[in-house]
Amino acid sequence: MTRAALAVDLGGTELRAAIVEETGAVSAFAATATAAAAGPDAVIDQIVALVGRVATERPQIAPVGLGVGAPGPLDGEAGIAIAPPTLAGWRDVPLAARLEARLGLPVRIENDANAAALGEWRFGAGRGTRSVVFVTVSTGIGGGVIADGRLLRGHRGLAAEVGHMTIAAGRERCACGALGCWEALASGTALGREAARRVEAGEAPAIAARAAGGAPTARHVAEAARAGDPVAAGLLQAEAVWLGIGLVNLLHLYAPERLILGGGVGEALDLMRATIEATIAERAMVAYRDVPVVAAALGRNAGLVGAAGLVL
Ligand SMILES: [Zn+2]
Incomplete structure (x- = not known):
């Protein structure tokens, strides 16, 4: 079976989710406008709903976890969004722990630019x-x-x-x-x-x-x-x-x-x-x-x- 993970790109204007295979191929995708002014509870609800949508598109895939790219500053080790300027009302939100509790999957978060750097390194222009x-x-x-x-x-x-x-x-x-x-x-x-x-x-x-x-x-x-x-x-x-x-x-x-x-x-x-x-x-x-x-x-x-x- 294909090894794959759920992925979320949490932007200040757009929230995007996908299933990504271990080759880096994106095999299901969904996006919505981020409820950036509505506070962390509303955005976490949006993430859970969007991840659910891409997961049902590929029921044959059992994702190994969820990775989230989110606006900094954030602490990836602790899984905490510290104070993203583009998301209103976010202050030291334990985003990884809250998503783990909702989804029952391991969740890792990283700041969006670092996540993009990792993507380009492993699967894009930085390969090898x-x-x-x-x-x-x-x-x-x-x-x-x-x-x-x-x-x-x-x-x-x-x-x-x-x-x-x-x-x-x-x-x-x-x-x-x-x-x-x-x-x-x-x-x-x-x-x-x-x-x-x-x-x-x-x-x-x-x-x-x-x-x-x-x-x-x-x-x-x-x-x-x-x-x-x-x-x-x-x-x-x-x-x-x-x-x-x-x-x-x-x-x-x-x-x-x-x-x-x-x-x-x-x-x-x-x-x-x-x-x-x-x-x-x-x-x-x-x-x-x-x-x-x-x-x-x-x-x-x-x-x-x-x-x-x-x-x-
Ligand atoms: Zn500056």
Whole structure:
């Protein structure tokens, strides 16, 4: 019989569940909007219902457990969601124990970026390596580190909050409250903000056209760059320099065999690769310069597949 696990990706807007086989294949899937404002009891009810739905789709499979990727900060060892900013009313919720009591299965939880890193390492772009750094660049910047064949967790599971490395002095304010975080300079939100500045100055008609009167996003910038717009291409090159600077730090700290880039902005890696590599060549010590920067392979499924990997 196929060995498989239940997996949940608990996001602030969407809750997704799947059955994942030990090969990493997703064999049943369901999603719903997260009742993020309704507090932990309502969300735990949602998880139990959604997991039940995918389990009934594959009655022939007896899952070995449930893995959950959830927003940090959380303590994976203790199974506790500490204070996820995207879920209202969550404070030190013993999520793993509460789900175990409801489902009668072993439950492991991990922060979503770490779960995605595990997924890419075991089943995606990091397969076959012992040390990788995974970075996801979308609304924010998150990441996970696999070092010497295991996930680096750190005290209270808080290791590898790579988006909050301080990258520059006296620059943009981050959502975390600090100044000059990598996330404040290189996230999709930051790229959209730079694009908005150019649009407001009347310098970016191609991006303005794609935004159609709304706020320009990182996606609009990437689309315009792909269509040959030089302003969008310039914004992406500036983005690539900021990404490269952060990646240089991660190379020196963790010595990965590969750097894996995911998330919505990561999908434009082909447009940024030359500048990222030039930034690494310029700033990294010689021994680190040949480490490849590769695109994430699992897309939005990385977190689900990695969550399953917690119990498989
Ligand atoms: Zn920050």
